[in-house]
Amino acid sequence: xxxxxxxxxxxxxxxxxxxxxxxxxxxxxxxxxxxxxxxxxxxxxxxxxxxxxxxxxxxxxxxxxxxxxxxxxxxxxxxxxxxxxxxxxxxxxxxxxxxxxxxxxxxxxxxxxxxxxxxxxxxxxxxxxxxxxxxxxxxxxxxxxxxxxxxxxxxxxxxxx
Amino acid sequence: xxxxxxxxxxxxxxxxxxxxxxxxxxxxxxxxxxxxxxxxxxxxxxxxxxxxxxxxxxxxxxxxxxxxxxxxxxxxxxxxxxxxxxxxxxxxxxxxxxxxxxxxxxxxxxxxxxxxxxxxxxxxxxxxxxxxxxxxxxxxxxxxxxxxxxxxxxxxxxxxx
Amino acid sequence: xxxxxxxxxxxxxxxxxxxxxxxxxxxxxxxxxxxxxxxxxxxxxxxxxxxxxxxxxxxxxxxxxxxxxxxxxxxxxxxxxxxxxxxxxxxxxxxxxxxxxxxxxxxxxxxxxxxxxxxxxxxxxxxxxxxxxxxxxxxxxxxxxxxxxxxxxxxxxxxxx
Numbered sequence: 001x002x003x004x005x006x007x008x009x010x011x012x013x014x015x016x017x018x019x020x021x022x023x024x025x026x027x028x029x030x031x032x033x034x035x036x037x038x039x040x041x042x043x044x045x046x047x048x049x050x051x052x053x054x055x056x057x058x059x060x061x062x063x064x065x066x067x068x069x070x071x072x073x074x075x076x077x078x079x080x081x082x083x084x085x086x087x088x089x090x091x092x093x094x095x096x097x098x099x100x101x102x103x104x105x106x107x108x109x110x111x112x113x114x115x116x117x118x119x120x121x122x123x124x125x126x127x128x129x130x131x132x133x134x135x136x137x138x139x140x141x142x143x144x145x146x147x148x149x150x151x152x153x154x155x156x157x158x159x160x161x
Numbered sequence: 162x163x164x165x166x167x168x169x170x171x172x173x174x175x176x177x178x179x180x181x182x183x184x185x186x187x188x189x190x191x192x193x194x195x196x197x198x199x200x201x202x203x204x205x206x207x208x209x210x211x212x213x214x215x216x217x218x219x220x221x222x223x224x225x226x227x228x229x230x231x232x233x234x235x236x237x238x239x240x241x242x243x244x245x246x247x248x249x250x251x252x253x254x255x256x257x258x259x260x261x262x263x264x265x266x267x268x269x270x271x272x273x274x275x276x277x278x279x280x281x282x283x284x285x286x287x288x289x290x291x292x293x294x295x296x297x298x299x300x301x302x303x304x305x306x307x308x309x310x311x312x313x314x315x316x317x318x319x320x321x322x
Numbered sequence: 323x324x325x326x327x328x329x330x331x332x333x334x335x336x337x338x339x340x341x342x343x344x345x346x347x348x349x350x351x352x353x354x355x356x357x358x359x360x361x362x363x364x365x366x367x368x369x370x371x372x373x374x375x376x377x378x379x380x381x382x383x384x385x386x387x388x389x390x391x392x393x394x395x396x397x398x399x400x401x402x403x404x405x406x407x408x409x410x411x412x413x414x415x416x417x418x419x420x421x422x423x424x425x426x427x428x429x430x431x432x433x434x435x436x437x438x439x440x441x442x443x444x445x446x447x448x449x450x451x452x453x454x455x456x457x458x459x460x461x462x463x464x465x466x467x468x469x470x471x472x473x474x475x476x477x478x479x480x481x482x483x
Contacts, residue, residue: 026276029283029292030299034260036320041261044300099356100363102477104302107467115348115469122351131351138352139366139477141426142467145268145303147276155263155300159358187437190444190453191460195421197481202422205461265463306429306464308437316424316461 005092008128009082016083017076018052020045023148033088038096040158044104045084046150047076058149062111065151070105070113073152074120081156082128098125098136099157106151107142114140121154166253169289170243177244178237179213181206184309194249199257201319205265206245207311208237219310223272226312231266231274234313235281242317243289259286259297260318267312268303275301282315327414330450331404338405339398340374342367345470355410360418362480366426367406368472369398380471384433387473392427392435395474396442403478404450420447420458421479428473429464436462443476 009016022028034041047055061070086092103118105111118140126134136156146153170177183189195202208216222231247253264279266272279301287295297317307314331338344350356363369377383392408414425440427433440462448456458478468475 027280028276029280029287029296030262031296032298034258034296034298036258036260041298041318043298044302097356097358099358100477101352102300104300105467106303107465109467111467112469112471114467115350119349119351126351135351135353135356137354137356137363137365137477139424139426139475140469141366141475142305142428142465142469143268143303144305144464144466145266145270145272145275147273147301147303149273153300153302155298157363188441189437190441190448190457191423192457193459195419195457195459197419197421202459202479204459205463263461265461267464303466304429304464305466306427306431306433306436308434308462308464310434314461314463316422316459 005095005128012127014079015050016086017048017050017080019087020048020080021052032084038160040160042081042084042156042158044153044155045077045081046153047073048080054148054150057151059151060106060108061117061151062108067113067117070117070151071120074117075124077152077154078121078124081154094160096159096161097133098129099159101136101138101154101156103138103140104143104146104153105140106146111142114142117152166256166289173288175240176211177247178209178211178241180248181209181241182213193245199321201321203242203245203317203319205314205316206238206242207314208234209241215309215311218312220312221267221269222278222312223269228274228278231278231312232281235278236285238313238315239282239285242315255321257320257322258294259290260320262297262299262315262317264299264301265304265307265314266301267307272303275303278313327417327450334449336401337372338408339370339372339402340405341409342370342402343374354406360482362482364403364406364478364480366475366477367399367403368475369395370402376470376472379473381473382428382430383439383473384430389435389439392439392473393442396439397446399474399476400443400446403476416482418481418483419455420451421481423458423460423476423478425460425462426465426468426475427462428468433464436464439474
């Protein structure tokens with residue numbers, strides 16, 4: 001993993017989406033990224049299209065959204081978060097390690113597949129950063145709802161070099 | 162923002178409630194605030210009345226509690242948390258910045274307004290601390306339930322000077 | 323509390339379960355424990371039997387699982403987490419303090435007893451580490467679902483000596 005992370009994303013043919021487009025009339029009085037020394041706290045991200053708009057399908061996983069669709073959405077969440085971090089720092093090469101991940105799945109009654117869904121996020125991060133840097137302490141859990149009806153949301157903490 | 166935060170709360174006419182009154186028969190074996198070096202971890206807070214009792218209305222947002230009522234409850238959560246911090250440290254002027262906020266909304270099926278609800282918390286903090294210190298990494302998410310049926314709960318991390 | 327924590331667990335007659343047995347076909351691309359300097363981030367743990375298998379009963383608390391069963395499950399979560407930490411470090415005596423705990427209860431509609439349920443976790447930790455080291459900043463909240471249908475999941479942060 002001595003290769004540049006920025007280069008690796010290009011080599012893998014991945015596209016990082018533009019900054020999130022919040023629906024009209026909604027304000028988000030928060031820091032998408034808050035840096036405290038070497039610590040980087042990242043706000044909850046949802047799945048985005050390449051232009052930054054919220055990616056469909058929306059709704060609860062296990063009813064409105066299938067597990068397969070949710071895995072794909074979780075992969076989109078990883079790319080959205082990397083886009084935010086690349087805009088924030090100008091590069092992803094300053095990320096030393098992924099510290100913790102809270103993976104939240106908008107859960108229909110009875111759905112218990114939160115682990116494979118959030119694996120869509122974690123496997124994307126590990127594909128890019130490798131297991132040593134990419135494997136974080138993680139919880140993958142089911143929510144009663146998420147903003148705008150997004151099926152997956154992830155917040156994370158990272159450490160910088 | 163060179164003004165004292167304690168003074169600013171007075172100038173804004175805000176009242177910080179007394180310590181939370183836990184309902185009889187319930188123990189809470191936790192630290193309302195845990196300090197580790199410059200880091201301050203704050204336990205989940207709900208909406209409180211001025212005397213510290215749990216503020217009504219109770220229940221899920223989107224059914225029992227309206228979005229407007231929940232925004233107001235989230236504002237009360239901010240004041241309750243500031244009350245805890247002021248009792249802990251004797252002042253709020255030692256708070257350098259708000260690092261992260263996990264805003265949890267007791268969510269009725271189909272409710273997707275977690276962002277505006279938790280804005281009631283964030284806007285109160287930013288009104289007092291200003292955007293630089295007050296804007297934290299944040300997730301605003303929907304829960305399947307919250308203790309005592311409170312509509313909103315927030316946990317946070319802060320950094321001290 | 324100058325006594326060894328490892329010894330105290332033996333003295334209390336407690337058994338720490340083996341490493342978690344993930345159900346077949348599921349991968350968990352995460353670090354059960356991630357260490358960053360003196361900080362220890364612990365992934366979400368559920369209730370385990372002594373052999374590491376997921377402990378029954380499964381389901382939502384307030385319908386499938388009673389509050390009493392969930393308190394017992396939360397106690398099992400504490401022992402599972404201590405087992406992970408003891409395998410990671412070879413001892414529990416290097417743990418200086420419990421920093422934060424996020425206690426998540428798989429919550430049936432209308433159930434509001436998340437506080438007593440997660441007390442099953444906290445009281446176990448405090449029984450072993452004492453109140454000074456064992457009391458953490460905590461949120462005890464209700465989820466819409468949890469992986470494999472476990473009734474309780476807890477993630478935590480600790481500090482090392």
